[in-house]
Amino acid sequence: MIVEAEAYIGEDDPACHAAPGPTARNAPLYGPPGIAYVYLNYGMHYLVNAVTEAEGSPAAVLVRALQPIDGIDLMMKRRKVGGRPLQEADLCRGPGNLTKALGITIKENHLDLTAGPLSIEDRGTTHGRVSWGPRVGIRKGADRPWRCWIAGHASVSGPRARV
DNA sequence: GAATGGATTGTCT
DNA sequence: GACAATCCATTCA
Numbered sequence: 001m002i003v004e005a006e007a008y009i010g011e012d013d014p015a016c017h018a019a020p021g022p023t024a025r026n027a028p029l030y031g032p033p034g035i036a037y038v039y040l041n042y043g044m045h046y047l048v049n050a051v052t053e054a055e056g057s058p059a060a061v062l063v064r065a066l067q068p069i070d071g072i073d074l075m076m077k078r079r080k081v082g083g084r085p086l087q088e089a090d091l092c093r094g095p096g097n098l099t100k101a102l103g104i105t106i107k108e109n110h111l112d113l114t115a116g117p118l119s120i121e122d123r124g125t126t127h128g129r130v131s132w133g134p135r136v137g138i139r140k141g142a143d144r145p146w147r148c149w150i151a152g153h154a155s156v157s158g159p160r161a162r163v
Numbered sequence: 164g165a166a167t168g169g170a171t172t173g174t175c176t
Numbered sequence: 177g178a179c180a181a182t183c184c185a186t187t188c189a
Contacts, residue, residue: 006170015170025185043182045171062170096171138170157171 001127002120004065004149004156006135008049010057015141018058028110029058036118038099038109045096048104050113050120064136064147066092067127067155068101075101089154097157128153 008016017026017039028037028051037049037060049060068075068091075091079101092098099105104118113120128150135147136158149156 008170017170020186023185039170039185040183041169042171043169043184047170049170064170094171135170 001067001069001123002063002065003067003127003153004063005147006062006064007052007059007146008062009054009059009146012057013141013144015135015138015144016059022058026058029060031110034112034114036108036111036113038104038106040106046099046105047095048099048102048108062095063098064095065149065153065155065157066098066101067153068092078103087154091155093155094157126150 008018010016011018011021013019016029017037018029020026022030025039026037028035031051033051033053035051037051038046040046047062049062052059052061068088072088072091076086079086079091079097090097091101102118108118111118130148131151132145132148134142134145
């Protein structure tokens with residue numbers, strides 16, 4: 001279950017990967033909505049986006065955190081680094097962690113999110129109140145309040161619990 | 164052809 | 177609270 005996400009909308013958004021215009025890397029953003037856009041950042045973390053449609057502009061939603069529901073054993077195995085115990089709520093806490101827990105790599109780029117092994121579905125329910133605020137971890141365009149998360153949820157990323 | 168910086172995380176002090 | 181790890185697309189010469 002997705003508990004945290006950020007929107008990156010259009011070439012006007014300096015933090016959006018589409019800001020420099022169409023390139024080989026951000027090509028999925030210019031394709032049809034409902035497609036996964038995966039890329040590697042900081043040389044070590046894969047981040048997964050859902051390509052959306054925003055009045056004709058290239059746009060995507062970055063999936064930042066999930067609450068694990070199924071396959072927790074497998075996630076534990078993938079995330080396990082040291083011998084330290086791993087909290088269930090931490091398995092998919094943060095955009096880099098969740099791709100690791102789900103085994104998402106660059107191979108999942110451009111996958112159809114409406115079908116197939118990697119998909120997102122609307123279950124029509126929200127577990128808690130949704131808060132909105134500024135996006136995390138970016139330098140440009142940090143003023144846009146395009147991050148949303150479930151208030152107080154244990155799997156929401158960030159240095160401190162946000163409400 | 165070479166340099167630069169980023170939508171992060173875990174570890175160390 | 178600060179910093180290293182590490183790769184690829186873009187930018188500059």
